[in-house]
Amino acid sequence: MATKRKVGNLLALAVxxxxxxxxxxxYELSRTLRDNDDARSIKYxxxxxxxxxxxxxxxxxxxxxxxHREGQRPERTVYALTDAGRAELRDWLRDLVGxxxxxxxxxxxxxxxxxxxxxxxxxxxxxxxLDRLAEQRTEIRRLIDDSLAQGVPGLFLVEExxxxxxxxxxxxxxxSFRDRITDPATEWGRTWAEFHHEPAPAAEGHEKT
Numbered sequence: 001m002a003t004k005r006k007v008g009n010l011l012a013l014a015v016x017x018x019x020x021x022x023x024x025x026x027y028e029l030s031r032t033l034r035d036n037d038d039a040r041s042i043k044y045x046x047x048x049x050x051x052x053x054x055x056x057x058x059x060x061x062x063x064x065x066x067x068h069r070e071g072q073r074p075e076r077t078v079y080a081l082t083d084a085g086r087a088e089l090r091d092w093l094r095d096l097v098g099x100x101x102x103x104x105x106x107x108x109x110x111x112x113x114x115x116x117x118x119x120x121x122x123x124x125x126x127x128x129x130l131d132r133l134a135e136q137r138t139e140i141r142r143l144i145d146d147s148l149a150q151g152v153p154g155l156f157l158v159e160e161x162x163x164x165x166x167x168x169x170x171x172x173x174x175x176s177f178r179d180r181i182t183d184p185a186t187e188w189g190r191t192w193a194e195f196h197h198e199p200a201p202a203a204e205g206h207e208k209t
Contacts, residue, residue, distance in 0.1 A: 014042055
């Protein structure tokens with residue numbers, strides 16, 4: 001069973017992870033998050049980062065190490081990971097890696113209600129989605145290949161490999177769903193089309209005349 005976290009925001013997990021490397025102030029953390037393109041995995045902004053840092057400090061997972069000022073810039077507080085924070089980081093990661101979570105992706109919600117759209121429109125939307133998925137796949141594949149060419153270890157690209165696998169699975173699912181809609185043997189398309197008072201859909205290259 002998943003553990004109830006004192007600070008459950010995934011941004012907090014990233015902060016704990018980066019502070020395990022060395023103490024940093026929030027501006028350094030923000031720059032590190034940006035340099036590592038963490039926005040692809042974790043939703044955050046400047047305000048949410050400072051809020052999470054405050055929550056982690058209150059929970060005892062990080063502690064203010066020193067405060068300093070550079071020139072005319074505002075004072076910056078450097079935070080360090082505590083022993084409790086290091087234990088929380090490792091326990092949290094173990095939980096996320098080992099225990100599948102029930103999530104609520106938007107596409108799953110749309111699929112649960114998709115009958116409200118006529119099959120002809122769904123087929124057109126599926127074609128559009130497949131084009132966009134292909135674009136995303138090309139982008140991720142290029143990112144992986146370019147990073148490997150620059151000497152980035154494959155271990156640090158594993159999240160991109162996972163995204164690629166999810167895209168491939170979604171492409172296969174959407175294609176299979178599309179085929180079942182247009183396959184007369186399933187009767188999906190005919191029944192669905194009758195509900196919306198439109199002709200039964202036909203597979204490409206086999207349109208009715």
